[in-house]
Amino acid sequence: MNLSAKETTQRPNDRYDRHRLIEGFDQERLALVDAIVIGAGAVGNEVIKNLALLGIGRIDIHDFDLIEIHNLTRSVLFHEGLVGRSKAEAAADACRNIDPNVTAQGFMGDFRDRLSVERVRAADAVICCVDNHEARIALNRLCLLAGTPLLNAAIDAWEVSAEIYPHTPTDAAACYECWIPSAIYESISARYSCGGLRKASIEQRRIPTTTLTSSIAGAALVSLLLQHVCDLPTRRKFSVQSRSRLLSLTAEERMISRNPVCPACGIYGKLPVIIPCRAESSPVGIYPTAQDEESELIFSEPIITGWHCSGCHQSHALLARARDYDTSLTWCPECQAASRSVSIMDSATPSSLRALSAGRKLPLQFLYSPDSRPPFLLSLSNRLNDDS
C-alpha cells in the first residue's frame, strides 16, 4: 500500500480528517472564510448546512421571514418545534449545533436595512438564495460596489441554475445584470405605479420546489465558493452559470459574457472609496470639493420626499424609504380620492440633498458618487442602525 503524504499526517480526533485527504482542500483557509448568506429558504438551508459541515469560519445569515409549516419539506435545518421562529436565527443556531467552531449569526430583517457595503467588502463572498429577481438585482449592485464575489442560484421543481460572478475589477467579468432578460425588469416595474410606489395587493406567484433541486443548488454554490477561496485550478475567473436538469439528469456550464450596455456594472463596478459617515456627523457636510458639488449622488434605494394633494392642496414633507409604502399613500382622506402625488427620488446633487434632509436623518445605507474622481461612496450604515 502506498500512503500519500496527506494520509500520513492524520491528526487524532480531527473533525476535518476526511477533508484533509482532498487535493487542494485547505481546511485552515476554510476556517477563515467569511460568507454572507441572503435567504434561509430551501436553497439557503442547503447552502448554510454545507458551509457549517465544511467548517466555514464565519456565516452571516439574513432573512426577514418566519418559519412556516410548508417550509419544512425543504429545510434540513428546521423542524416543527421551530415554526414561528426567525429563519435567520434558527439557521444560525443550527450551524452552531453542526459545528461549534463555526461563528454563525442570524439577522432577521431585510438585508437592505442591515447589510452595509463595508460589511460586504470585508466578506469573501455573498451567497444569494433569495426567491425574487428584485433582491438579486439589489445584491448584485451591492457586491459590485464592494468588489465581492456573488454566488447566486435559482430553482424550480426539476431544474437548477447556479452562478458565480467573481466581481474582480481586473478580470472584467460579467455581472448578474449582464444577462438577465429585459422581461425581468418589466415584471419588476409592473409591480410599481408610474410614480414608483409599490402597487398594493400584488402577490408573487408561488413556484413549486423540492429538496431535490435545492440540494443540488446548495452543492453547486458551495462548490463554486470552495474552488474560489482555496484558489483551486478550476476556480472560475469569469462568470459562469451551471444548469442542471433532474428529469434528464443532465448538466452543463455556460459562460456569461460582459454586456457593454449592462445597466449595472458600468455604474456600480467602479470599486469606490468607502467613506464611513459617523452617526453624529451630517452626511452632506462632508463633501469637500466643487467638483463633487456638481456630481449626482445615487441613493442606495429610492426615498419618498413628500406628497401634494391636487384636490385640497395640502402638502406634507417626508423622508422615508419608498419600499415601506405602497400606492395607498396617494389616497387623500379629505378629498376621498387618490389625489395625492408622491415625490420619490433615487439620486440628487449634494446641494439639493442638503436642502432636502435639512438636518434630518436620511433613511439610506449609502450615497454613491460614481462620477467623482475617484468614485466614492458615503456609507450611512452607522446612522441607520444606531437608533432607528
Add this chain to the structure above:
Amino acid sequence: MTPNNHFQQQNNKQYTMNIPVILRTADQTRKSEVNIPYGMTGNEVIENAVDNWKLPKDVTYTLVNATSNHVLNSSQAVSDQNVKSGDLLSLDNTLTAG
C-alpha cells in the same frame, strides 16, 4: 410547428443578411431551423418563438447558445454575440425560486 424560415422583421429595422441556426425549447419538444436576421435582438427571437410555437407567455425565457455554451443577452443583437451559422440556440426558462 412548421419551420419558420424567415423570422418576422420587427420595428421596421433593415436586415440585410441572416444567420441560419437551429432553435429549440430546452425540453426539446420544439425544434426548427430558422434564419435570424442580422441585428435582431434575443428578445425578438424569443417573441417570435413564443408566438410561433404558442409557448406559455407567463414564463420568462433566456436564449442560450447550446453550441458554444454561452448565455445570450436578450436586449443585444444575436448577431453581435458570436452566434455562428448552424449553432443550436435553446430557449430556457429563467428560474426564480430560491
